[in-house]
Amino acid sequence: MKNVNIVYPFTGIVGQEQMKKALILNVINPLLGGVLIRGEKGTAKSTAVRALADLLPIRSQVEGCAFGCDPREPGNMCCDCLSKYENHENFVETFGRMKVVDLPVSATEDRVVGTLDIEQAIKKGEKKFEPGILAQANRNILYVDEVNLLDDHIVDVLLDSAAMGVNTIEREGVSYFHPARFILVGTMNPEEGDLRPQLLDRFGMVVDVVGERNTERRIAVIKNRLAYEADKEEFAQQFINEQQNLRDRILKAKKLLKKVVYRDEMLEIAAKISIELDVDGHRADIAMIKTAMTLAAFNGSTKVSSADMLEAAELVLPHRLRRTPFEEGILNFDRVQQIISEVGSADYAAV
Amino acid sequence: MQPYNLPIGNAADLCLQPGNHQVKKEKRTQRGFYRFPFAAVIGQEKVKKALLLNLINPQIGGVLLAGEKGTAKSTLVRSLNQVANGMAVVELPLNATEDRVIGSIDIEKTISVGKRSFESGILKKADGNILYIDEVNLLSEHIVNSILEVAASGVNHIEREGIACEHASRFVLIGTMNPEEGFLRSQFLDRFGIYVEVGGSKNLAERKEVIKRRLAFESSPAAFVKKWETEATELRDQVIEAQRKLPLIKISESILKLTADIVNEANCAGNRAELVMIQTAKALAALDNRKNINIDDIKEAAEFALPHRKREKPDEPEPQEEQQEQEQQDSEAEEETEANPDENPPEEEPDDPDNNSEEESEKQEEDQPDTPEADPPDSDESDDDEAREPEPEFSEILDQIDEIGRSFIVRNLNIKAIDRKKRKGEGKRIKTKTDTKQGQYIKSAMSKNKITDLAFDATLRAAAPFQSVREKNGLALVIKSEDIREKVREKRTGSTIVFVVDASGSMGAKKRMETVKGAVVSLLTDAYQKRDRVGLISFRKNEAEVLLNITRSIDLAQKCLRDLPTGGKTPLAAGLIKGYEVIKNEQRKHEDLLPILVLVSDGRTNTAITDNDPFSEAKEIGKKISFEGIQTIVVDTEVDFIKLGLAKELASCMNARYYRIEDLEADVLADAVRDLSNHSLF
Structure with a gap:
């Protein structure tokens, strides 16, 4: 069999638009907080997640650094890189594509957070830190398939790092910390x-996917899949232009994102929705604005529109509505729409 | 990598x-x-x-x-x-x-x-x-x-x-x-x-x-x-200034008395509350640049120091003994709460064998399962007849679906404490855990058996002191068998709880099902926090039905419960058998399962599987379940004025823990916390 390593092209996925968009938005803006696909x-x-790898941007990193530190961002460097940076040593810079790092459900805690390097200890009698999956995940995408089946204590560790952007290790004789800023998918x-609400809340957005119901589309899905399995290279070739276009669009959006501005009304919308729908904490508000800004950038605009807000609300709210662990939150979407049009239109009138 | x-x-x-x-x-x-x-x-x-x-x-x-x-x-x-x-x-x-x-x-x-x-x-x-x-x-x-x-x-x-x-x-x-x-x-x-x-x-x-x-x-x-x-600096200066003031603050006799009164009123355990309040009040005064503590400081300090210490008036900790020991109850209850403030969920109990909380539960274990005070197992035939009497009229009523009633924090059911088999073999639980290599590595220990889960760091530490005297053959480190340490892991293994819920017509009366649903949801909430797996079975009309096979999704269980209709006759025995089957099935898949069957019923039954008397049949099955080593809890839903005590009788047959539905509610500090946040202390 040839070309086993060619992944299914992202743009070759039929339908599932919301899921695709959610993933792309996270690539554009890694601070969105990841996505959970149910x-x-x-x-x-x-x-889709694996296909994403092909679209990821290339970025610069410090050569030889286990955490792939950004040579221009001292605020998020590991101890080694930071001390080099402060001593004005020159970094050897390499360029690498952002990766999708897998966290298997069977992973043990020591492999996730990192542990004592056994080889070094035996050979040299020295205590060294052996980085784990969280180290690899820094500045990358951390992908957990079947995340609801993950062991509780691993989930706790994951939560900790996801929230902080830092992995603190105090175990097996090792005391260490390093940056662990990753996009959790x-x-x-x-x-x-189910997933515990605490973990649920840490995902910036949640997308619910269902199988394609439309017969024509179902046929398209089968056709694509068969074509891919018959000749992966040939199939990928078909999408080469589309893939490149999407890549360009992502890069453009990344640049544009810095220029995106939001009006005060957008903050009002976010805050109002959260208060009215009784959402826990402030994460939803913040996520909503950030997602809307990223959406604007993706659409090639520097201004957040009401439509962006509506789309963002759809992505960031549903999983945050629960009051207790079991009461199911039903998203009153009409109310969301109403708030957006009320506040939004008042603003248009003013302009 | x-x-x-x-x-x-x-x-x-x-x-x-x-x-x-x-x-x-x-x-x-x-x-x-x-x-x-x-x-x-x-x-x-x-x-x-x-x-x-x-x-x-x-x-x-x-x-x-x-x-x-x-x-x-x-x-x-x-x-x-x-x-x-x-x-x-x-x-x-x-x-x-x-x-x-x-x-x-x-x-x-x-x-x-x-x-x-x-x-x-x-x-x-x-x-x-x-x-x-x-x-x-x-x-x-x-x-x-x-x-x-x-x-x-x-x-x-x-x-x-x-x-x-x-x-x-x-x-x-x-x-x-x-x-x-x-x-x-x-x-x-x-x-x-x-x-x-x-x-x-x-x-x-x-x-x-x-x-x-x-x-x-x-x-x-x-x-x-x-x-x-700038703001940070300002705040820090404020802190430094207050720190300087702190030693100068005087505490008057009247302030002390006020503090003691407030703490007394709040019914706090121990004396830490007073001390904390005074220290907090001192800091408050210092922050406000004063040398004297005023009443407002004390009030504010109380809001900080009391919420997690305030107790409700202690009520009976042992529902089983309640009837017999009504008089002694008050004084005893107080002792109990003093002596046993341990309200942690049982799953989180440490595995450390020399820990005293273990001893405590060990003690409880001996006391509880065979409570002799429970009703005599035999009951009069007439009782049974009476039990059946109100049934027919209800079975006429059409199915109805009740809302889920008020939910609450469940008291500690101490499920592990009656887990006899596992407890008896000392340290067995620990070993089982190490064998699976799952769970969180918390410490290390020496092991007599073959090592499968090496704690390398601990082994290294054990070997380190002897390196200067050992023959090395070019290695930096020589490890001998006596150095070998094994990982001790702790896993929050939940139990597997199967709820068998009576959904017959009689439960539909007087909003009883609403209360029951509220109670089961409360138990589910508790199960969620302890990472239990749950299953849900209801029995009504002529059969028992598995509404939800054993799952970790407590959401699903709740959904099923919400839609659970009531109506029809009461095939109690069928419900128990179904529960037993579900547990047995699950045990085939997971050997080290800790199964618990929770029967939510008033014990009245009118439909048997065989020709026997329905209630005796249920008791028979109950005995069998208990014989199989499945732990059971009976939640009695009987609320009628004249109590028949059938559920209690069944509970003693099954060797089950018995709770009346109203006894499930915990008297935890958390309740007090809730109260306090709703309406202020003063």
């Missing part, structure tokens, strides 16, 4: 159990 | 090192990761005040912040060093192992020098600083115990790996938690001087400002931090 089996969840099948 | 070796840095070195020099500290903070500035957090005034008070007067004994997610709890604590006068925030991550918490042998030094030398852990780092535990309710019970001991004495005694030493470890303990994930046991709760509940802001303008600042911080952290430096 849905039944066989809805291209994993395919999880997929799960809700039939197999 | 290639192992990449880095010199072991000290996590505290970079941004957390306590420095006596302000300028130096400022620089260090900037060197590390940017933290959202303390002064830039909007609202949360009470939280900020609680934190500042602890900086001013560390004798308050720390603070516990409890509240919903995303309310800047952690942000505030982590940035506390910006306003502290030289105190650092030392974090205890959830992944911590015992050796790093307490400190242990220094491998490198020991090997090179050939003499045991000590390498201090987090507790040393925390000395004179702030010890911060995020998600404190998720911390391993074993680590909690080590910290409790040190927090109480202020000294860390080390007796391990051939090292015996001690060092001072006085710290301000700060914890944050989301109560949705479970509560802290009261012993630990009491360790925190003061308690603050955190909530999001409901003010539109405030919320807008929160978003704005967060976005500004994220877009250029360095500039944002710089912008808030």
Whole structure:
């Protein structure tokens, strides 16, 4: 079999627009807080995440650094790079593509957070830190398939790092910390159990996917899949232009994002929605604005529109509505729309 | 991934090192990761005040912040060093192992020098600083115990790996938690001087400002931090000034009396509440630049110090013995609550065999399952007849679906304590866990059996002192079999709980089902916090039905419950059999299952599987279930004026724990906390 390593092209995925958009938005703006994709089996969840790898931007990193530190960002450097930076040593810079790092459900805690390097200890009697998956995930995408099946204590560790952007290790004789800023992408099948609300809230957005119901589209899905399996290279070739276009669009949006401005009314919308829908904490408001800004950039605009806000609300709110662990939140979307049009239109009138 | 070796840095070195020099500290903070500035957090005034008070007067004994997610709890604590006068925030991550918490042998030094030398852990780092535990309710019970001991004495005694030493470890303990994930046991709760509940802001303008600042911080952290430096300095000066004032503050006799009265009124256990209140009031006065404590200080201090200590008037801890010992009850109950404040969920009990909470539950285990006080197992035929009497009229009623009634915090059902088989074989649970290699590595131990789960760090520490005398053959390190240590893991293994719920017509009367649903939801909430798996079976009309096979999805269980209709006859025996089958099936898949069957019923039955009397049949099946070693709990839903006590009778047949539905509600401190946050103390 040839070309086993060619992944299914992202743009070749039929339908599932919301999921695709959510993933792209996170690539454009890594501070959005990741995405959780919920849905039944066989809805291209994993395919989409793996396909994302091909679209990821190339960025500069410090050569030889286990955490892939950005040579221009001292605020998020590991101890080594930081001391080099402060001593004005020159970094050897390399360029690498952002990666999708897998966190298997069976991963043990020591492999996730890092541990004592056994080899060094035996050979040299020295205590060294051996980085784990969280180190690899720094500045990359951390992908957890079946995230709801992850062991509780691993989830706790993950939460900690995801929230802080730093992984603190105090175990097995090792005391260390390093940057761990990653885009958390999880997929799960809700039939197999839930995610704790605490973890749910840490995902910037949640997308629910369902299988394609439209017959024509279903046929397109099958056709594509068969074509891909028959000749992966040939299939990928078909999408080469589309892939490049999307890559360009992402890069453009990344640049544009710095220029995106929001009006005060947008803050009002976010805050009002959260208060009215009784959302826990402030994460939803912040996520809503950030997502809307990223959406604007993706659409090639520097101004956040009401439509962006509506789309953002759809992505960031549904999983944050629960009051207790089991009371199901039902998103009163009409009310969201109403608030957006009220506040938004008042603003248009003023302009 | 290639192992990449880095010199072991000290996590505290970079941004957390306590420095006596302000300028130096400022620089260090900037060197590390940017933290959202303390002064830039909007609202949360009470939280900020609680934190500042602890900086001013560390004798308050720390603070516990409890509240919903995303309310800047952690942000505030982590940035506390910006306003502290030289105190650092030392974090205890959830992944911590015992050796790093307490400190242990220094491998490198020991090997090179050939003499045991000590390498201090987090507790040393925390000395004179702030010890911060995020998600404190998720911390391993074993680590909690080590910290409790040190927090109480202020000294860390080390007796391990051939090292015996001690060092001072006085710290301000700060914890944050989301109560949705479970509560802290009261012993630990009491360790925190003061308690603050955190909530999001409901003010539109405030919320807008929160978003704005967060976005500004994220877009250029360095500039944002710089912008808030002046405010931070001002706050710090305020703290320093208050610290200076603190020793000058006088405590009058009347203030002491007022404090004692308030604490008395609140019915707090122990005397810590008074001390904390006085210390808090002192800090409040100092912060306000006064030399005297006034009544407002005491009132404010009470709001900080009492919520997590206030108790409801203690009520009966043992529902089983209630009827027989009505008179003694009050005095006894009080003793009980004093002696047994341990309200932690049973799953989180430490595996440490010499821990006394284990002994306690061991004791309970002996007392409870065979409670002889329970009703005699035989009952009159007439009872049964009476039981059936009201049934027919209800079976006419059409199916109805009741709402879910009020839910509450479930009392500690102490499920593990009757887990006889497992408890008897000492340490069996521990070994089972190590064998599976799952769970969190918390400490190490020597092992007699074949090692499968090597604790390399511990092995290394054990081997280190002997390196200078061992033959090395070119290696840096020689490990012998006596050095080998094994990992001890702790896993929050939940139980598997199968609810068998009576949904017959009689349950539909007088909103009874609403209450039952509320109670089951409460049990489900409890199960969620303990990571249990649940199944749901209902019995009505002529059969029992598996509404939900065993799952971790407690959401699903709740959904099923909501839609559960009532109506029809009561095939109790069929329900029990179904429950038994579901558990047996599951046991085939998971050997080390800890199954619990919870029967929610009033014990009345009118439909048998065979031709026998329905109730005797149910009792027969109940006996069989108990014989199979399945733990059972019977929740009696009987609310009628004349009690038939059928459920109780059934419970004694099944060797089950018996609770009346109204007894399920816990008398936990958490309740008091809730009350307090709703209406103020005064």
